[in-house]
Amino acid sequence: MRTSQYLIATLKETPSDAEVVSHQLMLRAGMIRKLASGLYTWLPMGLRVLRKVETIIREEMDRAGAMELLMPAVQPAELWQESGRWEQYGPELLRVKDRHNREFCIGPTHEEVITDLVRNELHSYKQLPCNLYQIQTKFRDEIRPRFGLMRGREFLMKDAYSFHIDQDCLEDTYQKMYQTYCRIFDRLGLDYRPVLADTGSIGGASSHEFHVLAESGEDAIAFSNESDYAANVEMAEAIAPSAPRPAATQPMTEVATPDTKSIEQVSQFLDKPPQQLLKTLIVLGEADDEAEPELVALVLRGDHQLNEIKAAKLPGVASPLELATDQQIQKTVGCQPGYIGPVNLKIKTYVDHSAANVADFICGANKDEIHLSGVNWDRDCSFDAAADLRQVEAGDPSPDGNGTLDIKRGIEVGHIFQLGNKYSNALNATVLDNTGRAAVMEMGCYGIGVSRVAAAEVEQNHDENGITWPEALAPFKVVLIPLNMHKSEMVSDATEKLYSQLQDAGIEVLMDDRKERPGVKFADMELIGIPHAVVIGDRSLKEGNLEYRSRKDGSSQSIAIDEMFAFLQGL
RNA sequence: CGGGGCGUAGCGCAGUUUGGUAGCGCACCACGCUGGGGGUGUGGUGGUCACAGGUUCAAAUCCUGUCGUCCCGACCA
Numbered sequence: 001m002r003t004s005q006y007l008i009a010t011l012k013e014t015p016s017d018a019e020v021v022s023h024q025l026m027l028r029a030g031m032i033r034k035l036a037s038g039l040y041t042w043l044p045m046g047l048r049v050l051r052k053v054e055t056i057i058r059e060e061m062d063r064a065g066a067m068e069l070l071m072p073a074v075q076p077a078e079l080w081q082e083s084g085r086w087e088q089y090g091p092e093l094l095r096v097k098d099r100h101n102r103e104f105c106i107g108p109t110h111e112e113v114i115t116d117l118v119r120n121e122l123h124s125y126k127q128l129p130c131n132l133y134q135i136q137t138k139f140r141d142e143i144r145p146r147f148g149l150m151r152g153r154e155f156l157m158k159d160a161y162s163f164h165i166d167q168d169c170l171e172d173t174y175q176k177m178y179q180t181y182c183r184i185f186d187r188l189g190l191d192y193r194p195v196l197a198d199t200g201s202i203g204g205a206s207s208h209e210f211h212v213l214a215e216s217g218e219d220a221i222a223f224s225n226e227s228d229y230a231a232n233v234e235m236a237e238a239i240a241p242s243a244p245r246p247a248a249t250q251p252m253t254e255v256a257t258p259d260t261k262s263i264e265q266v267s268q269f270l271d272k273p274p275q276q277l278l279k280t281l282i283v284l285g286e287a288d289d290e291a292e293p294e295l296v297a298l299v300l301r302g303d304h305q306l307n308e309i310k311a312a313k314l315p316g317v318a319s320p321l322e323l324a325t326d327q328q329i330q331k332t333v334g335c336q337p338g339y340i341g342p343v344n345l346k347i348k349t350y351v352d353h354s355a356a357n358v359a360d361f362i363c364g365a366n367k368d369e370i371h372l373s374g375v376n377w378d379r380d381c382s383f384d385a386a387a388d389l390r391q392v393e394a395g396d397p398s399p400d401g402n403g404t405l406d407i408k409r410g411i412e413v414g415h416i417f418q419l420g421n422k423y424s425n426a427l428n429a430t431v432l433d434n435t436g437r438a439a440v441m442e443m444g445c446y447g448i449g450v451s452r453v454a455a456a457e458v459e460q461n462h463d464e465n466g467i468t469w470p471e472a473l474a475p476f477k478v479v480l481i482p483l484n485m486h487k488s489e490m491v492s493d494a495t496e497k498l499y500s501q502l503q504d505a506g507i508e509v510l511m512d513d514r515k516e517r518p519g520v521k522f523a524d525m526e527l528i529g530i531p532h533a534v535v536i537g538d539r540s541l542k543e544g545n546l547e548y549r550s551r552k553d554g555s556s557q558s559i560a561i562d563e564m565f566a567f568l569q570g571l
Numbered sequence: 572c573g574g575g576g577c578g579u580a581g582c583g584c585a586g587u588u589u590g591g592u593a594g595c596g597c598a599c600c601a602c603g604c605u606g607g608g609g610g611u612g613u614g615g616u617g618g619u620c621a622c623a624g625g626u627u628c629a630a631a632u633c634c635u636g637u638c639g640u641c642c643c644g645a646c647c648a
Binding site: 011012013014015016017018019036037090092108109138140142143144146151155156157158159209218219308320411412413414415447448449450451452453481483484487516517518519520521522523524535537538539540547 | 643648
């Protein structure tokens with residue numbers, strides 16, 4: 001490709017609405033352009049990268065025995081009504097009507113479509129397991145698209161669905177997909193971790209997320225420093241303290257605490273560490289149809305944070321978790337939030353393991369402007385159950401018993417689930433088993449955010465001059481940078497010769513034949529991130545050399561004209 | 572949806588407080604010089620100042636409403 005005939009859409013300045021590096025650099029390198037919030041055009045230079053990500057994924061999925069197919073992006077409402085998600089999914093599902101006033105949605109995922117296909121096409125357990133995938137554009141009307149490609153509304157996704165006669169078979173494929181994902185992310189050159197994940201709204205038994213480690217990640221991941229344990233903090237279990245609770249040493253007394261509601265304020269006002277305080281949060285219980293929902297109290301140590309996912313799973317607690325309003329609290333507890341405590345609290349009370357282990361604690365008195373100090377469990381108050389309610393923190397013991405936890409940020413680029421029979425049941429997807437009876441198939445599903453991978457890749461591979469693509473993803477492998485080409489015949493001859501040699505050898509080469517000054521060419525090609533550059537100028541040519549430059553480490557070396565082609569081929 | 576910011580040329584911004592008929596840098600076009608790190612000179616092109624309504628002799632500027640967009644929290648590959 002010659003740059004004079006290619007769209008080099010580089011930007012000198014960073015557009016003001018781009019926050020994260022990947023967004024800024026992909027915009028500046030002329031790889032993407034925004035059309036509307038969460039919608040991006042892939043320019044030619046960017047598309048080359050996206051296609052390479054696709055190719056790696058496709059090769060590994062095929063190698064694992066999965067079969068590629070392509071399903072429609074637009075899906076009929078009936079299927080979603082059949083699975084029950086037409087109601088469940090909410091505003092994230094973009095719904096449209098056709099000219100006959102029939103309802104459709106733009107697919108955010110394809111469980112319904114694939115299950116419908118498979119129930120019609122597969123009839124016998126002998127046809128299982130069956131693993132089908134596609135690489136396709138999805139649409140999710142995100143509440144808040146952000147960070148460029150990282151959370152777009154329209155995005156490219158590889159989604160695979162596997163079908164099985166039983167759980168054992170599902171587990172085999174799940175393991176295989178786990179390994180396939182590791183191969184894919186290895187080949188993509190990413191620093192990633194598979195982590196235990198919450199199965200979320202999709203439902204099902206087991207689940208792993210694949211996270212690319214990056215400061216800009218939207219998720220927090222907990223790692224053991226000694227074993228390979230890793231889990232999304234939403235999931236990571238906080239181990240109950242093993243030491244017995246210390247004995248009570250203080251009498252319970254009321255303390256006036258005017259206008260001190262937060263843990264921080266109380267801690268300062270009474271000069272006690274937050275670990276000595278307990279905070280009580282009031283949330284809604286499971287609603288019985290029309291009836292006013294009961295309230296439930298959650299008690300945590302002052303220095304701990306509530307984990308909403310864990311709390312929502314407790315019996316009797318509304319899911320998703322919802323905090324009670326000030327009015328509800330006033331009515332049931334009799335005070336403002338900030339002065340609530342477990343003493344004489346008449347509602348169901350869950351206490352975090354750590355909070356249950358504190359003696360002589362301070363908590364709200366359920367009266368405005370008053371706290372209690374020297375409070376002790378059993379003697380002064382009680383709770384219904386101790387549970388794991390809190391977010392794990394760096395330094396906590398690892399749930400697998402090995403080492404302590406460290407917390408880092410990650411970008412979720414892949415997710416594998418054991419779905420079980422949620423969809424196959426709803427859509428009645430059965431095959432005959434070896435006894436001739438209809439059996440509902442077990443399902444697995446496996447996603448990779450293809451466009452998000454491209455962005456994550458930039459997050460991990462950049463420097464002050466631009467993107468530093470790994471070889472496997474770079475839009476071109478080599479760029480030729482002739483200097484003063486339009487005046488020096490020597491330069492243009494050498495450039496054209498090397499260019500056609502490389503092209504004939506099938507090496508992806510870009511030749512920067514623009515009539516630009518050297519600085520402009522160097523800057524643009526570094527921004528775009530082509531791994532290998534050959535600088536061709538009179539100066540080195542006269543000595544019989546060309547200059548090779550590596551994008552990654554910035555090093556350069558002189559190589560004899562005749563040897564350059566072989567050198568590049570050998571890279 | 573709640574909280575905050577921003578909409579002026581392709582990009583980055585000034586001008587808005589105190590109304591007077593739109594400007595700077597980069598980019599772009601033409602020509603010249605220059606030619607190994609975003610060079611330079613001369614001359615140009617490009618704006619419904621987000622939109623609608625109002626106040627006024629006069630509105631980018633004041634008032635009202637609407638829309639878009641970005642950031643912080645509830646969704647997920």
